[in-house]
Amino acid sequence: xxxxxxxxxxxxxxxxxxxxxxxxxxxxxxxxxxxxxxxxxxxxxxxxxxxxxxxxxxxxxxxxxxxxxxxxxxxxxxxxxxxxxxxxxxxxxxxxxxxxxxxxxxxxxxxxxx
Amino acid sequence: xxxxxxxxxxxxxxxxxxxxxxxxxxxxxxxxxxxxxxxxxxxxxxxxxxxxxxxxxxxxxxxxxxxxxxxxxxxxxxxxxxxxxxxxxxxxxxxxxxxxxxxxxxxxxxxxxx
Numbered sequence: 001x002x003x004x005x006x007x008x009x010x011x012x013x014x015x016x017x018x019x020x021x022x023x024x025x026x027x028x029x030x031x032x033x034x035x036x037x038x039x040x041x042x043x044x045x046x047x048x049x050x051x052x053x054x055x056x057x058x059x060x061x062x063x064x065x066x067x068x069x070x071x072x073x074x075x076x077x078x079x080x081x082x083x084x085x086x087x088x089x090x091x092x093x094x095x096x097x098x099x100x101x102x103x104x105x106x107x108x109x110x111x112x113x114x
Numbered sequence: 115x116x117x118x119x120x121x122x123x124x125x126x127x128x129x130x131x132x133x134x135x136x137x138x139x140x141x142x143x144x145x146x147x148x149x150x151x152x153x154x155x156x157x158x159x160x161x162x163x164x165x166x167x168x169x170x171x172x173x174x175x176x177x178x179x180x181x182x183x184x185x186x187x188x189x190x191x192x193x194x195x196x197x198x199x200x201x202x203x204x205x206x207x208x209x210x211x212x213x214x215x216x217x218x219x220x221x222x223x224x225x226x227x228x
Binding site: 042104105 | 118154156157159204205206215216217218219220221222
């Protein structure tokens, strides 16, 4: 799986938008971009994923660069409950169910200040 | 909502003991995974299973075995616990119908081996 690069940590103020960057310059044409987050003392939870087009859901938006070498997770209005480690992961398109897993890196630790 | 339940939140065992970590999911998912998470090392895959009685090794299977006798249950077994197996253990599941989509994680079991 191709590698991603994220900042180790970021800070945000409550109720402001947060843009979490991810670089993946070696992405291949069939790699999906996945984002998960891990709240303190919890298992990771799915946030969003996409292939080429920008994606929105109730939790966040995913903006994917035109060349797909980078992407940005956007939290539109950060709350204290959004403080977590955010993981950006590339996953090639799975064709057989015995293919493996998502490989989690170290992620970005997001702190949200009141 | 999908629920992945791990039997214990905290577990303390002694070196040499046989340890069973249990995981149950309630959404009829075909695929189940065991990860461990250590500071500075991120999440690492131990074993996964894509069907009843089927298992595949992940990145760090040494010292572990698994059992999948029923679709909803995936057990991780430490045959003879050692102090270097002190870690947070996370179970996850995924549907075959959504191969490229999300993993659902349990809350984790913090295992201490003394």
